[in-house]
Amino acid sequence: MNQTFMVLVAGGHHTCYAHAICEEMAASAKARGTGIAKRSTEYVVQKMFEGKAVIALTTQGEWAGFCYIESWSHGQYVANSGLIVAPQFRKSGLAKQIKQHIFELSRKLYPDAKIFGLTTGLAVMKINSDLGYEPVTYSELTQDDAFWAGCKSCVNYDILMSKDRKNCLCTAMLYDPKDHYTPEETATNFKRKAKVYERLLNIKKSRFSKLFIKKARVLKSIIW
Numbered sequence: 746m747n748q749t750f751m752v753l754v755a756g757g758h759h760t761c762y763a764h765a766i767c768e769e770m771a772a773s774a775k776a777r778g779t780g781i782a783k784r785s786t787e788y789v790v791q792k793m794f795e796g797k798a799v800i801a802l803t804t805q806g807e808w809a810g811f812c813y814i815e816s817w818s819h820g821q822y823v824a825n826s827g828l829i830v831a832p833q834f835r836k837s838g839l840a841k842q843i844k845q846h847i848f849e850l851s852r853k854l855y856p857d858a859k860i861f862g863l864t865t866g867l868a869v870m871k872i873n874s875d876l877g878y879e880p881v882t883y884s885e886l887t888q889d890d891a892f893w894a895g896c897k898s899c900v901n902y903d904i905l906m907s908k909d910r911k912n913c914l915c916t917a918m919l920y921d922p923k924d925h926y927t928p929e930e931t932a933t934n935f936k937r938k939a940k941v942y943e944r945l946l947n948i949k950k951s952r953f954s955k956l957f958i959k960k961a962r963v964l965k966s967i968i969w
Contacts, residue, residue, distance in 0.1 A: 750809055750839055752846045755798040762800065762808040763789040770829050774899070783898035784827060789813065797854070799847045801830075801839055809834045812847040815892070816855060822887035823851045823858040828869065844872045848920075857922060861886050863915035867943055870916060874935035877928040878918040880942075883911050885919055916946065 763786045771783055792798040792813040801810035810830040816823050825847045830840050851860050862878065864870055870880075886892075893910055896902050905913040926934070935942070 748809075748834065748837055749804055750801045750834075750842065751804070752799060752801045752810075752839075752842050754796055754846075754850060755793040755800040755811070755813075756796065757794050759793050759800050760790045762811075763793065765808060766811045766829060769831060770827060773829060789827075797850075799843055799850060801834075801843055803834075807831075810839050810843045812843050814847065814851055814854065815895075816858065817887040817889040817892045820855055820858055822889070822892075823855045823860045824887075824892070825851060825860065825862055840868070841872050841875070844869075844876065848876050852922070859922070860920040862918050863913075864918070865914050865916070865946065867939070867946060870918065870942055870946075871935055871939075873918045873920075874931045875928060876920065877925055877931050878920045879926060879931055881917050881919045883913075883917050886917055916942075 767784060767786050767789055774783070789798070789811075793800075797815075798811065798813035800808065803809055808831065810828075812825055812828040814823060815826050825844065828840060828843060828847075830837075830843070848860065851858070860878075861881075862869075862873060864873070893905070896905055896913075899905075901914050
């Protein structure tokens with residue numbers, strides 16, 4: 746697809762797109778049976794007014810993608826959440842552009858914060874690795890109850906709670922500004938271990954079979 750997009754910090758003049766964005770978030774999560782926790786139109790509008798969101802538009806003014814920032818533990822942790830690309834613009838490289846912009850905005854607004862994300866997709870893992878994120882255990886994420894409460898609308902919330910918030914179908918990834926590999930190193934590592942990551946994601950998607958813990962430990966031991 747040879748399509749040009751404008752990727753910019755969302756503002757109050759973009760609130761007209763908020764409802765459509767939320768509808769697509771919900772539809773995408775339902776289609777995959779996992780993923781994005783539900784967010785209200787009002788919540789997305791708030792993020793736009795705060796300057797804590799990135800939106801992608803076509804040159805004709807059609808919304809094409811979106812992502813927003815959440816902060817936790819008094820700004821010590823930042824999550825780039827709700828990444829969504831409109832169906833007609835998927836597989837165009839737009840998701841990577843949006844992730845790059847929201848990462849840069851996060852670093853600008855919260856220069857000392859650890860930036861983390863949860864994903865069930867190998868493609869998003871690759872994008873995160875290109876930015877310098879590393880796969881981590883849930884224990885390295887914020888323990889702020891408000892963050893985990895945001896997962897209640899996800900279909901896999903019962904799985905998360907049954908594992909005492911230590912495991913779920915999502916893979917956790919983290920960028921620590923004070924202690925991290927270079928993007929070149931994390932990208933190379935992902936390329937080398939892509940098949941391992943894919944197997945680990947598939948194991949998780951099997952709804953935490955009895956062999957999950959044993960297999961996950963073996964795979965994790967060879968990732969880093």
